[in-house]
Amino acid sequence: MEDRVAPLLLDWYARHARDLPWRTPPGIGERPDPYRVWLSEVMLQQTTTAAVAPYFAKFTLRWPTVEALAAADEADIMAEWAGLGYYSRARNLVKAARAVAERGGFPDTERELRELPGLGAYTAAAVAAIAFDRRAVVVDANVERVVARLFAIEDPLPGARKAIREATDAITPAERAGDFAQGMMDLGATICTARDARCLLCPLSALCRGRAEGDPLRLPVKPAKKAKPRRSGTAFWIERDGAVWLVRRAGRGMLGGMRALPDDGWSARRDGEDDPPVAGAWKAGGVVRHGFTHFDLELGVAIHAGDGVPTGEGEWWPVGQLEEAGLPTLFARAAQLVLAMREGV
DNA sequence: GAATCGTGGCA
């Protein structure tokens, strides 16, 4: 059965490939631009195509090549990434771009790609296959789901990953591994989805053991998730002469490396309890509820009423230009709350 | 192996 999958899948992909910005076809006989492939793959880690599209457009317009990105200020790159989440990706993006520029271009093997910061097993395989036409076994959450159903792999994740990878290896063709990978991901994104299995439209339905066994939707079996804890904290809005006090968060940890409102330490794996960075009276500025991956945060916004110089590093940022500060969504929402309150909305 | 790390859309 294994050798019948790729021809069917590649034929389906030729007719139904999604039209995505990073798939803009190069000239005839040319390979895709490795820079665009790499950039899109990093952005797409745990992120939907719809969310990525505008960021990919912004980045490629402002930094058309990996050399341009390597020469950019890290602060500008972090600000441009703001809102996309998982900010370690942006930090690693800078490191990887500079390493690539230093060595004179992207490496063209999976093994060497894997050594770049931010490229794990999936991304190294995807870039090798898509940008360099290497045969690589590309397994993302889509492939994981499609293969678990296709082969009726009953073991629960994450234990089933080894078997899923071996099964994917067995159906990956020697040629066109990049198209095969993208076809499998498109199939998982549009036909064989997490909430649906539109088997009547699937090119692999005749081969699918999960369908033959009657209930492909239950695959892959996933472990029960732990309940998300709730945490509370406070962000401080300190304003003077039309400018608000912003800090830069530490390079590791939550929202690491991003500009932010000062806060009371809620991200340090506990509720916030630190003192504000400036003395004086405070008034309530509302509450933002924000869900992170592993906890839900209730963030109160405290507005400074008084004078005094904030302690520690920071910068006064013009309130009228807050969009350009590159605040992560949590703090952008907190700022919106303050400004909306002021407008009397 | 298990935790950590964002955000927005959808049912």
Next chain:
DNA sequence: TTGCCAAGATT
């Protein structure tokens, strides 16, 4: 409203 999920990597 809540839970699930998305082209995962790192420690």
